[in-house]
Amino acid sequence: MAATAVVWQPRDDGLAEICALLEQQISPSSVVDKSQIWQQLQHFSQFPDFNNYLVFILVRAEGKSIEVRQAAGLLLKNNLRGAYPSMVQENQKYIKSELLPCLGAADRNIRTTVGTIISVIVNIEGVSGWSELLPALVTCLDSNDLNHMDGAMDALSKICEDIPHVLDSEVPGLAERPINIFLPRLFQFFQSPHASLRKLALGSVNQYIIIMPAALFHSMDKYLQGLFVLANDPVAEVRKLVCAAFVHLTEVLPSSIEPHLRNLMEYMLQVNKDPDEEVSLEACEFWSAYCDAQLPPENLKEFLPRLIPVLLENMAYADDDESLLDAEEDESQPDRDQDLKPRFHTSRLHGSEDFDDDDDDDSFNVWNLRKCSAAAIDVLSNVFGDEILPALMPLIQTKLSASGDEAWKDREAAVLALGAIAEGCMTGLYPHLAEIVAFLLPLLDDKFPLIRSISCWTLSRFGKYIIQESGNPKGYEQFEKVLMGLLRRLLDTNKRVQEAACSAFATLEEDAAEELVPHLGVILQHLMCAFGKYQRRNLRIVYDAIGTLADSVRGELNKPAYLEILMPPLVAKWQQLSNSDKDLFPLLECFTSISQALGVGFAPFAQPVFHRCMDIIQLQQLAKVDPASAGAQYDREFIVCSLDLLSGLTEGLGSGIESLVSQTNLRDLLLKCCMDEAPDVRQSAFALMGDLARVFPVYLQPRLLEFLEIASQQLSANLIRENLSVANNACWAIGELAVKVRQEVSPIVANVVSSLSVILQHGENVNKALVENSAITLGRLAWIRPDLVAPHMEQFMKPWCLALSMVRDDIEKEDAFRGLCSVVKVNPSGGVSSLVFICQAIASWHEIRSEDVQNEVTQVLNGYKHMLGNSWAECLSALETPVKERLARYQV
Helix, strand or coil, X not given: CCCCCCCXXXXXXXXHHHHHHHHHHHCCCCCCCHHHHHHHHHHHCCCCCHHHHHHHHHHHCCCCCHHHHHHHHHXXXXXXXXXXXXXXXXHHHHHHHHHXXXXXXXXXXXXXXXXXXXXXXXXXXXXXCCCCHHHHHHHHHCCCCHHHHHHHHHHHHHHHHHCXXXXXXXXXXXXXXXXXXXXXXXXXXXXXXXXXXXXXXXHHHHCCCCCCCHHHHHCHHHHHHHHHHHCCCCCHHHHHHHHHHHXXXXXXXXXXXXXXXXXHHHHHHXXXXXXXXXXXXXXXXXXXXXXXXXXXXXXXXXXXXXXXXXXXXXXXXXXXXXXXXXXXXXXXXXXXXXXXXXXXXXXXXXXXXXXXXXXXXXXXXXXXXXXXXXXXXXXXXXXXXXXXXXXXXXXXXXXXXXXXXHHHHHHHHHHHHHHHCCCCCHHHHHHHHHHHHHHHHHHCCCCCXXXXXXXXXXXXXXXXXXHHHHHCHHHHHHHHHHHHXXXXXXXXXXXXXXXXXXXXXXXXXXXHHHHHHHHHHHHHHHHHHHHHHXXXXXXXXXXXXXXXXXXXXXXXXXXXXXXXXXXXXXXXXXXXXXXXXXXHHHHHHHHHHHHHHHHHHHHHHHHHHHHHXXXXXXXXXXXXXXXXXXXXXXCHHHHHXXXXXXXXXXXXXXXXXXXXXXXXXXXXXHHXXXXXXXXXXXXXXXXXXXXXXXXXXXXXXXXXXXXXXXXXXXXXXXXXXXXXXHHHHHHHHHHHHHHHHHHHHHHHHHHHHHHHHHHHHCHHHCCHHHHHHHHHHHHHHHHHCHHHHHHHHHXXXXXXXXHHHHCCCCHHHHHXXXXXXXXXXXXXXXXXXXXXXXXXXXXXXXXXXXXXXXXXXXXXXXXXXXXXXXXXXXXXXXXXXXXXXXXHHHXX
């Protein structure tokens, strides 16, 4: 007789004790010590069957409150995330067998908790480890009982959201993929009379647009029909999901919506006016998605006269917009910690500035209908240019001329719209630029702070065009008015206006550059006055504006009168902040720009700044291993900012850095940073290594081979996005060191050349900066050790020459061509198959300033001419005319 399996049963005392703890945990009473209860529950977690108790309470403790049962379920979910894989199989089975019958529980809170736990288990072991799950879900979905359908749909929607690929995979024992079983049922629920089922079904299918399984692709017509049926659903959340589906389809599979474009655009236009803002926001995303998908613009063009008024209407502040409350904030109110935006320091980079530097503060702000509508107008202006002006400008003019306090939001929206179209419609607006600016200037003094702040932003959007016009007297007068207007607003008493004015001014600084020089005194006075009065959040933007000013005017800042205004307040702030205060970050960045701009003029301030950076790096390296004795939590951004400031000092002071560096342990600290696991620390460390190599290579000498070895390892690393910038700086640093220490780089030449050869051959997968630096460093190594590089020429000659053609004329390019000529002399036959590319690279020079490089290039060309004899003419005939004309300078 077979033994029957013993089903686990809870002990009454254990059950009562755990229930009592859960009741205390959820009680609102402040008398209860929650941390003690938490510790007791953690203690119970040591027992192998504790999770069985929790599932029992969730599923079977009928006498207990729903809140206690739900608390047991949520604790179970959290426990399973960590403990499930190591649980004994009987307990796993018990938990799973208890959950499934509860999918149709009478109380919705219990059902949704069960659904969450099911998705956690599926996340850990997939569906193949739980053969009863899929049949149970199908049975519930087909049951026609609302509770069972809702419970199964809830669990399914969570699986679709968290691990959609699980249902689109082969499952042992199943004839087809689970998605094929569920998709027809989900489509059926689109027509359910129950809003909750419609919403869950639609949300579940939407999760598959991105991965687009075959089952969905082949049912696309059915899906689209279902979406059009739900398009005017009485429930706002369903309409929002319909809009989201159309937006995602437009982004992922635009061909699917092309046959329905007219109806779809008509629908989106209507829903863009939906009374529910979340629905209209989702609909508004469609216009940018349409333009990005490069669907035919002419289809959209005929909608512009109806679409533009809707977008402009939605650009006015909503009554509940949180910015309206922020705008009340006076400068005297201190910032709270939660007011401070998360900040992201961009590590120092050498070479072309083509890395995506998406400097968008709005990531911190809430995305809403106003911002989305402004973004849509911006995108439309870039696609259609001046064609949108006839529909838009009369509306802007009407709103701008609306008088009275109650119309301020309309006036503000019109100014926002002008800023949004400033780039896309510039051709049409340019003839009216003087009138537009004349109209915006008085708005800088408007009584409404949000009109003052938006006017700052919009003026900055026209900045580069205002500067273009400053060559004529009227234009110059207007440029001065804009400059003084923004400086005046820097000292506004409203925090929101301060922020907008300071950001706008930083943009203007970048565009104006040397045009600012005659106004430096007054600019510095305003910036330092703002520095003295701003609260913490806006102070960061002032640092940015000071740093940008230094980057823009460079050495012009190096005058005693200016330094007297600029430096004392910054030094005072520097002394006031502790080494672990995060408010140091923007100040370190600001000093980096100033030290580079002043060059040797920064010398009087260099010593305390240098030693402070060293202290910060040492403190953080200690905090990494022992935060208690460091008295600070580790934060690598302190290291990155300090390394970058040391780079700025090295670049600015040149050989003057020697006296600061000589007697310190910077070399060992730097080597440690070059080996850090964080890419941004390594990136900044290699930048400093390269800067030191340029001005004080002897300092690196005692550990030279270690520096070279670690730098060369970065070039063969997995070049995913965050490693690209590290490889770029390491590559540049190797080249800088090579030209200084010459033969001593020999041990790493073979490895580096091999890595650079791979990078150049796959140039399209990396970025311009890394390709250029690879070409230059390869050239420098070839110049120093042509005997080691020449045997491998044929592997990289073509991509190397193509990359050298893109490098601008400078000393680095001269070094690279010395290398090119050296390897060709050692191995002329290795260059024959790439001769056309060698000629193109030589022709990329506008002018070779170095006489010896000019002579070497001439020798190489004449050498090939002599070597090829009659075939030389054949080689020349393969070149384009401009290339031939440039080669004529070299007497060939």
